[in-house]
Amino acid sequence: MIASDQISLDRSITDLRHEECKFWHYDETLPKASVIVVFHNEGWSTLLRTLHSIIRRTPTHSLAEIVLIDDASTKSHLGLQLENYITRWAGIVRLFRNARREGLIQSRSIGARHATWGEVLVYLDAHCEVGINWYTPLVTPIAKNRKTCTAPLIDYIDGNDFTMESQQGGDEDGFARGAWDWSLLWKRIPLNEREKSTRAHCTMPYRSPAMAGGLFAIDREFFFELGLYDPGLQIWGGENFELSFKIWQCGGTLLFVPCSRVGHIYRLDGWVGNPPPLHVGSQPTLVNYVRVVEVWWDEYKDYFYASRPETRSLDPGDLAPLHRFRREYRCKSFRWFMENVAYDVPLHYPLPPKNVDWGEVRGKGTSSCLDSMGRKDGGEVELGICHGMGGNQLFRFNEAQQLMQYDQCLTHSTDGRSVIVMHCNSSQYGHWQRNGNLFVQPSLGNCLDRTEDSGKLLLKACQAEAPSQQWEMNHVSGL
Incomplete structure (x- = not known):
């Protein structure tokens, strides 16, 4: 916020669009939008810069309203000070306040009910800056087919200095499709040749199996036909997948729009988010994931439970209304979705x-456990004090002889001196064996070893009775 407060609310931003985007011509008679912004204890200047950018860069005839949903904020600047500030826009910005904290997901559904002036609902996070000519490309596909949902390309605003750059990854043009690993973590994969071949120009909208969920546009009536978000999803997490699967399986289409760009401030290192309110369990996101896979994944849900075994004991609540919706709306199977839309995700x-x-992988007779410390793709695994909460200390040993955490496999560094995690596929890093309490790498003749004093993991010649090579795996709930 120190950096943000020093920057103009009406600053110019870098135009990161592909050059081709500057020459498209669009129909100007597009549906009007209700832009919905949910916030909880948002910073003053980041919230206002979001509003300023929407009003400055959206065609006046296309912007019906901006609906602000205050999710029980406690910061004083979001009270009367905000109410007074938005009066300058002569009623186009409307503010509604939740009586109690409902979380991001249900607040978005609440926003949809309040947003009655526009034909299209556009959702933006409260720390965004929309780009040049962002609206028209985003809504044009919806005007052609009301069962189309669109998402802009999301650029990266550095929270330290507020510079803006294109999100990394994707193909040679930076274009990616939204995806997931089988523990339901959000991923991006390069736009493939099959999808490219369906388009006459490289900046035309393209299909994506999933969206990140914070920034998208959808026809208001279609969103209500889909039942908005599952009312059982709480606070944050999994709602992007629930809506993506529901759109595709129930007759809709999800498109990424390269010529619509929106900058977004991502969390800085060390920021863990706001704790859930007392009326919600300690980790609602895992329950959300279970609800999503139980409703939409059919037989594929077994792959989620293979990746998240600690969630099998969770109670997802009443799912009968959602299953009934799937039947009555004649939604397609998840297998159809995987074969026709998300065919490249398993690659x-x-x-x-x-x-x-x-x-948990615990040193036998100790209080030390393997801990990835949240690292990945070459990050070193260490010993940490066992906490029994899963997360960075929960590992899986599978039939492919992989010792995994999420989509990462335990292996050795190139110099063989440390133990690291790397993104793995079915043919990689399958070189662990369990021999009693030993974790053995047969190809090297080494065993997983530890140095308690330094918290260091090592690979050493196997010694069946060495105390530092004795390990046990203990099931944990993760909650």
Whole structure:
């Protein structure tokens, strides 16, 4: 916020669009939008810069209203000070306040009910800056087919200095499709040749199996036909997948729009988010994931449970109304979706093998456990004090002889001196064996070893009775 407060609310931003985007011509008679922004204890200047950018860069004849949903904020600047500030826009910005904290997901559904002036609902996070000519390309596909949902390309605003750059990854043009690993973590995969071949120009909208969920546009009536968000999803997490699957399986289309760009401030290191309110369990996101896979994944849900074995004991609540909706709306199967839309996801994130064992990997007779410390793709694994909460200390040993965490496999560094995690597929890093309490790498003749004093993990010649090579896997709930 120190950096943000020093920057103009009406600053100019870098135009990151592909050069081709500057020459498209669009129909100007597009449906009007209700732009919905949900916030909880948002910073003053980041929220206002979001509003200023929407009003400055959206065609006046296309912007019906901006609906602000205050999700029980406690910061004083979001009270009367905000109410007074938005009066300058002569009623186009409307503010509604939740009586209690409902979370991002249900607040978006609340926003849809309040947003009655526009034909299209556009959702933006409260720390965004829309780009040049962002609206018209985003809504044009919806004007052609009301069962189309669109998402802009999301550029990266650095929270330290507020510079803006294109999101990394994707193909040679930076274009990516939204995807997931089988533990339901959000991923991006390069736009493939099959999808490219369906378009006459490289900046035309393209199909995506999933969206990130914070920034998208959808026809208001279609969103209500889909039942908005599952009312059982709480706070944050999984709602982007629930809506993506529901759109595709129930007759809609999800498109990414390269010529619509929106900058977004991502969390800085160390920021863990706001804790859930007391009326919600400690980790609602995992329950959300279970609800999503139980309703939409059909037989594929077994792959989720292989990746998240600790969630099998969770109670997802009443799912009968959602299953009834699927039947009555004649929604397609998840297998159809995987074969026709998300066919490339398993190429990047293969279907996981069955687990032989899972849980914390604890040094036998100690309070030390393997801990990835949240690292990935070459990050070093260390010893940490066992906390029994899963997360970075939950590993899986599967039938492919992989020792995994999410989509990462335990292996050795190139110099063989440390133990690291790397993104793996079904043919990589399958070189662990369980021999009693030993984790053995047969190709090297080494065993997983530890140095308690330094918290260092090592690979050393196997010694069946060495205390530092004795390990046990204990199931944990993750809650």
